[in-house]
Amino acid sequence: xxxxxxxxxxxxxxxxxxxxxxxxxxxxxxxxxxxxxxxxxxxxxxxxxxxxxxxxxxxxxxxxxxxxxxxxxxxxxxxxxxxxxxxxxxxxxxxxxxxxxxxxxxxxxxxxxxxxxxxxxxxxxxxxxxxxxxxxxxxxxxxxxxxxxxxxxxxxxxxxxxxxxxxxxxxxxxxxxxxxxxxxxxxxxxxxxxxxxxxxxxxxxxxxxxxxxxxxxxxxxxxxxxxxxxxxxxxxxxxxxxxxxxxxxxxxxxxxxxxxxxxxxxxxxxxxxxxxxxxxxxxxxxxxxxxxxxxxxxxxxxxxxxxxxxxxxxxxxxxxxxxxxxxxxxxxxxxxxxxxxxxxxxxxxxxxxxxxxxxxxxxxxxxxxx
Numbered sequence: 001x002x003x004x005x006x007x008x009x010x011x012x013x014x015x016x017x018x019x020x021x022x023x024x025x026x027x028x029x030x031x032x033x034x035x036x037x038x039x040x041x042x043x044x045x046x047x048x049x050x051x052x053x054x055x056x057x058x059x060x061x062x063x064x065x066x067x068x069x070x071x072x073x074x075x076x077x078x079x080x081x082x083x084x085x086x087x088x089x090x091x092x093x094x095x096x097x098x099x100x101x102x103x104x105x106x107x108x109x110x111x112x113x114x115x116x117x118x119x120x121x122x123x124x125x126x127x128x129x130x131x132x133x134x135x136x137x138x139x140x141x142x143x144x145x146x147x148x149x150x151x152x153x154x155x156x157x158x159x160x161x162x163x164x165x166x167x168x169x170x171x172x173x174x175x176x177x178x179x180x181x182x183x184x185x186x187x188x189x190x191x192x193x194x195x196x197x198x199x200x201x202x203x204x205x206x207x208x209x210x211x212x213x214x215x216x217x218x219x220x221x222x223x224x225x226x227x228x229x230x231x232x233x234x235x236x237x238x239x240x241x242x243x244x245x246x247x248x249x250x251x252x253x254x255x256x257x258x259x260x261x262x263x264x265x266x267x268x269x270x271x272x273x274x275x276x277x278x279x280x281x282x283x284x285x286x287x288x289x290x291x292x293x294x295x296x297x298x299x300x301x302x303x304x305x306x307x308x309x310x311x312x313x314x315x316x317x318x319x320x321x322x323x324x325x326x327x328x329x330x331x332x333x334x335x336x337x338x339x340x341x342x343x344x345x346x347x348x349x350x351x352x353x354x355x356x357x358x359x360x361x362x363x364x365x366x367x368x369x370x
Contacts, residue, residue, distance in 0.1 A: 002269050003131055009063045011274035018276060021297045022309060022324050026316075027221035040296075042315075043108075050111070059224045065232065072236040076243025079173075083248060083313070084298035087112065091120050094313045101279050106193055112244075113173075113214045115181040115207050121193050122184065128310055129275075132256055132282035134265035134313065151265040158339045158356035163327060169249035177214065181207050204326060222252050255284055255303035258347040259354070259361070260336060278326060279307040282306040284336035285321075286344035288316045294318055304335065323325040 009192060020358055026033050035043075053075045063341035087109040089095045096102050109116050122138050130136035132149075140148045147158045166196040171348050177215060185204055188194045206292075218235045218240075220287070226233075262281040264271070271278065287293040293301045294317075300306060305324055312320070338344035 002131060002267065004136060004269050005311055006271050006275040006278060007273055010272060011277045011331070011333075014327070015274050015276045017331075018324065018327045020310070021327060022312075025320055025323060031316075032097070033094070033316065034105070036315055037314050039089075039095075039313055039315045040330075043105075046078070046082045046086050049102070050075065050082055051281065056108055058222065063226075064292075065228075067237060068228075068236050069239055072239045073229060073243050077247065078239040078245040079240060081296065082108055083114065083244070084114050084251065084300055086298075087114060087119075088298055088300070089313050092118055092124060092310045094311050110210060111213075113177040113211075113218075113241075115210065117194070117203065117207075118181045118184040118188070121188055124192070124310070128307065131279060132261065132263045133271075134263065139252065140263065146352075147262045149265075150355060150359070150361050151263065154356070154359055158199040161343065161356045162352040164351075165352055166246070169244045170242040172249065173245035174238060177211070177241055178258075181211070221246075250348075251297055251300055254286060254338070254341075254344040254348045255300070257351055258284055258338065258344065259351050260284075260347075276308055277333060280304065280333050280335065283307045283359050284338055284344070286338040287341040288318070288321065288337060290341070301341070305322060 040051065053071055055072050056062070057068060057075070062071070074213065086105070090102055090105040090108055093099075093102055096103055106116050109119065127137050127139050130141060134140065134151050136148060142148075142152050145156075145157075146161055147154055185194060185200070185207065189196050189200055193198060214343075215237075218237045219230065222228060222233045222236065223230055228236075261284060264282075265298075273281075285302055285304050287301045290301070299314035299317040302314075302321055305321050307316040307322070308324060312328060323333045338347055
């Protein structure tokens with residue numbers, strides 16, 4: 001993998017102005033960039049909802065299989081809620097400036113079956129640093145069944161990818177909860193992103209132990225307490241993970257894979273652009289006028305602000321968005337926003353349809369499902 005570097009001189013005035021204005025906002029308001037009381041209450045709500053649904057499944061006396069599946073689907077929403085509202089900030093280190101608190105807060109990713117180390121490398125390091133750069137950003141890496149960018153080879157079946165992608169977007173958390181962390185660890189060792197030797201195997205053993213605990217709680221315990229078969233328990237857990245996977249896929253994919261965003265393929269390790277400007281060209285917001293999306297999705301509808309300032313807790317993104325937008329416009333730079341969440345989803349599926357139909361994206365992108 002090529003390790004890309006960005007220019008420190010290109011668009012330097014913009015970068016310094018934006019950072020100064022955002023820093024000035026927190027200084028003038030005399031508030032921390034980290035979690036505030038609202039964030040702490042939200043964290044408690046996320047934990048209570050998730051644990052409450054789990055306890056209800058086990059001890060409410062419900063025996064109806066269809067109703068149990070509904071509860072497991074709600075548990076999936078709770079898992080996604082923790083992922084976007086707590087885990088995401090914790091692993092970015094933006095929850096608290098106290099490293100010990102951030103360390104204790106790692107209980108949140110663990111109870112939803114996410115391994116912090118592999119998430120941090122894939123998301124924080126590779127995705128955030130190299131957003132929409134081919135062969136570096138794993139979120140757009142080549143997938144046989146999906147063509148994510150026009151730089152990737154087009155197969156005949158990609159004409160239907162905008163249809164079957166819903167199934168593929170439903171399974172990533174199932175894979176993550178089982179095999180993905182192990183696959184990633186071996187890949188990252190090869191790329192020298194994690195240490196090798198004895199420490200590597202200790203880390204792998206720790207991941208295996210935590211996976212065992214997760215599946216014990218979500219398969220073994222329901223089998224013992226509810227008296228259901230292992231098959232039913234596996235299907236119920238799969239329901240939870242499918243709901244989570246589809247929810248998270250739509251949140252993240254709509255922020256970077258729509259027609260008017262840039263995707264870069266280059267073998268030159270030196271990118272002649274400021275990193276902050278690169279984020280503006282490769283990221284979009286959506287539904288910024290919806291308090292519901294901002295609250296439920298951890299302000300990840302303000303994805304531009306998040307990519308510019310991942311070390312700021314998400315509860316502050318709506319407030320600093322006006323600073324980011326006005327500064328970008330002042331310097332003649334793009335500030336992408338898709339409007340509603342529905343529009344963002346439409347634009348994402350539109351791009352997938354076009355990528356499946358054409359080797360190169362047409363200049364006019366109005367023809368979609370014809």
